[in-house]
Amino acid sequence: MDLKIESKEVEGVGVIVLEGEVDVYTAPKLKSRLIDIVDEGKFNIIIDLQKVEFMDSSGLGVLVGGLKRVKSHQGSILLVCTQENILKIFRITGLVKVFPIFSSEEEAIKSIQGS
């Protein structure tokens, strides 16, 4: 089981869609993709976790690192996630207060456009 990373642009917003497992092996791939997107000048980024089957602190660490990066450009990272087993690790670590979490890409995009 590996991690598939797809990135796209939806109405000017950078969207990363993940599928598979985010752990110590795959997290570095996510990290470099995030850095690429920030380097392209996208500072509001949506990360879609709906097809993520497993994620541990290595994945969380990359998200926190990415957030620091976009924040220095007044940007934000929004997550899309409804699976209980993934939401759980955001709750346990208190990161639910750090990342806005939506239940669909559309809602996340609306939130960025509304702000």
Add this chain to the structure above:
Amino acid sequence: MDLKIESKEVEGVGVIVLEGEVDVYTAPKLKSRLIDIVDEGKFNIIIDLQKVEFMDSSGLGVLVGGLKRVKSHQGSILLVCTQENILKIFRITGLVKVFPIFSSEEEAIKSIQGS
């Protein structure tokens, strides 16, 4: 992953529906179910392998043992199976010539009723 064994009677024919893995651990459960059914006086038996995800020689051994049992009562064992990975082991071992294999329960039942 375990083996679920469901048995039912369809138009007077004994049907066993398997789901899961048939190996050295689970094959004995199938064996005792088969013996029970023969003891009930059912000698034409259909075994539905459509939901079997894995089967090795332990499962084949039980089928061969069951066939010996019903043959002594002029009975037969018919299989329902369309998955390539399961069909393969019947081909390799030559058992395709020993067990009639059908692609649905209905076809197998028709074959028994026609004979």
Add this chain to the structure above:
Amino acid sequence: MAHFDQPTLITIPAKPEYVSVVRLVVAAFADLLDYDGDAVEDIKLAVSEACTNAILHLHKQAPPEKHLLTMSAYTKDEHMLIDIIYFVGEGADAEFASRQLHERDLGMSILLSMMDRVEIARANSDGIVIRLTKNIPAQHP
């Protein structure tokens, strides 16, 4: 419940790409013990964190030929015990392993909330063991 007091052991090269194999094994083992789906996910998470820690430690302190990691899973009384064991070489530093685990605070919070107990100790003179304990759910009547 079946007896699982003899350990199931898996040894892998301590490389990131093998951690998923260890997760698979512990999930399969937990399934045998009748943990429910949520508990199996919790156990996988905890084992993933502990293995990650072990790999980071090995890559900082151990010569490359020591980069091996063993998981040993078994039951004792009403507990499932999972030992993550690795060899860093003579004078293994359990303090370092423990400090490192506490510094990775995201990993540590996950580990602690998934398991009933987390211990780190030296194993012999050259090894470290991270011991995870989880209560086995009471049998359904």
Add this chain to the structure above:
Amino acid sequence: MAHFDQPTLITIPAKPEYVSVVRLVVAAFADLLDYDGDAVEDIKLAVSEACTNAILHLHKQAPPEKHLLTMSAYTKDEHMLIDIIYFVGEGADAEFASRQLHERDLGMSILLSMMDRVEIARANSDGIVIRLTKNIPAQHP
């Protein structure tokens, strides 16, 4: 392709309920080596047959405390090697293991058609090793 010349080892109590765990591990390992789905199924089947044989042998010839089974999987040149190793005690009888494998003719046909090579030998004075070899598919360009 990544290097997998260090073995992945799994040791289980030699009981029927654990064979599925070994299949999981070998499937995960074969996945890492980029075998396709069909080849992974073939490898699982072969390992299942070899483990079944080992368990039958142990239950016939070994005292209960020896009932352990180890799978070691690694790559060497263009081959994946899978050793199923078990200890029957002093004077381990490789002849017996081999005869037993050949008598289970359904199992033997499966094993031989799934693997490129099957060997049985004594390991030290008290162990048996069933060695399975499968060629690694040529890399897609």
